[in-house]
Amino acid sequence: MTPPEGEGDSYRGYPSISDSSIVDAAVTDAYGKGRQVLAHTNGDAAIDQFLAAVRKATTRHRPADPRPVAIHAQTARQDQLDAMRELGVIPSFFSMHTFYWGGWYRETVLGEERAAGISPAASALARGMIYTSHHDAPVALPDSMAILSSQVTRVTRSGHVLGEEQRVCPMDAIKATTINAAYQYFEEATKGSITVGKLADLVILTRNPLTVPPEEIRAIQVVQTIKEGRVVHPETPEKPSS
Numbered sequence: 554m555t556p557p558e559g560e561g562d563s564y565r566g567y568p569s570i571s572d573s574s575i576v577d578a579a580v581t582d583a584y585g586k587g588r589q590v591l592a593h594t595n596g597d598a599a600i601d602q603f604l605a606a607v608r609k610a611t612t613r614h615r616p617a618d619p620r621p622v623a624i625h626a627q628t629a630r631q632d633q634l635d636a637m638r639e640l641g642v643i644p645s646f647f648s649m650h651t652f653y654w655g656g657w658y659r660e661t662v663l664g665e666e667r668a669a670g671i672s673p674a675a676s677a678l679a680r681g682m683i684y685t686s687h688h689d690a691p692v693a694l695p696d697s698m699a700i701l702s703s704q705v706t707r708v709t710r711s712g713h714v715l716g717e718e719q720r721v722c723p724m725d726a727i728k729a730t731t732i733n734a735a736y737q738y739f740e741e742a743t744k745g746s747i748t749v750g751k752l753a754d755l756v757i758l759t760r761n762p763l764t765v766p767p768e769e770i771r772a773i774q775v776v777q778t779i780k781e782g783r784v785v786h787p788e789t790p791e792k793p794s795s
Contacts, residue, residue, distance in 0.1 A: 555661045566596050577606045584610035584619060589739070591622040591645075597630055604636045611640060622737060625689075627671050628663070634673065638680045643737050646672035648686040648703040648729075649693050651716070655709035669716035674704055678725060685737050686729040701726045701762055702771035723763045723770065753782040 556564040570576055576592075580603075583590045590607070594600045600623060607621050619641065623629070626644035629637070637644060650658070650671055659668035670676075677684040686700050693699075702708075704726035707715050714720075721729075735745025743751055757777040762770050778786035 554664055565598070568599060568602070569593070570602075573602050573605065576602055577609050580606040580621075581610040581613055584614040584616055587616070589620055589622070591624055593625060594623045595625045595627045597628045597633065600626060600629055600633050604633060604640065604642065607640050607642060608636075620737065620739065622685075624687075628667065629673055630670075631673075631676060634676055634680055634682070637677075638682050643683055643685065643733075644677055645685040645687055645737065646674060646729075647689050647693075648672045648674065649688060649696075649699055650703075651707045652699070652703050652709060653693060655707075655715040656711050656713065659709075659713070659715060670719065671716065672704075673716075673719050674721050674725070674729070675719045678721060683733050683736060684729055685734045686726070697730060697756075697775075698762070698771050698773045700730055702767075704729065705767045705770060708768070723767070727762065753779060755779040 556562060580590050580592075590610075592603045594603045603621075603623060611619070620643060621641065622643045622645050623637065624645050625647045626633075626637075627647060627650060629644060634644070636642075655668065655671070658671060659665055662668070663671070672686075674684055674686070686704055688695050688697075688700055701723065704721050705723055707717065707720050709715050732741060732745035735741045735743075744754060745751070747755070756775050756779070759774045759776055760769070762773055765773070775786065777784060
């Protein structure tokens with residue numbers, strides 16, 4: 554594809570941490586202290602580096618439920634998803650990449666075949682994996698409907714469908730930002746679904762994302778937001794105490 558100015562045709566990006574022993578030591582130390590590890594792993598080389606560190610830490614400490622998270626996991630390969638499933642790694646995809654930069658990935662960075670596989674949510678689901686999806690603010694503005702739309706349609710800004718086989722149904726897209734997100738942070742007992750005993754964190758929408766045409770999900774508006782049972786949007790004045 555097209556390398557950045559000043560770089561040769563062999564350019565493949567660069568690591569944030571070039572010495573893998575540093576990554577290994579950090580992950581092993583966290584596992585030894587019972588701490589959850591969330592690592593930014595956008596390219597497949599970074600994913601390889603993280604998975605190798607998780608494997609070493611797992612072998613040494615055998616944690617019961619570590620829930621490590623691969624943030625973005627943008628270019629995760631199929632074999633890497635297999636390793637994530639084996640190790641219990643949760644991929645947290647920046648799904649809106651397909652809309653905002655999908656064309657750039659396809660035309661300049663990865664090419665048609667590899668770009669079609671970014672944020673491989675359907676492949677994760679096919680393996681019975683839990684995945685989440687985020688918006689990475691301020692890189693992209695917070696917009697939950699855009700997150701849902703990007704997973705269901707995978708349409709780029711130019712209107713191209715990037716990786717049709719990686720599209721997911723609206724319910725799985727909703728789970729990626731609700732119950733799966735709660736699970737990612739060990740909060741599934743108190744958040745993430747409408748269940749007696751959980752926090753009343755709810756939204757009321759103008760339309761049902763499960764029944765509208767997929768291409769119309771992005772235009773759905775939030776009418777009301779309820780946080781722990783209290784309306785926080787639109788903002789309402791506090792009642793005076795008696």
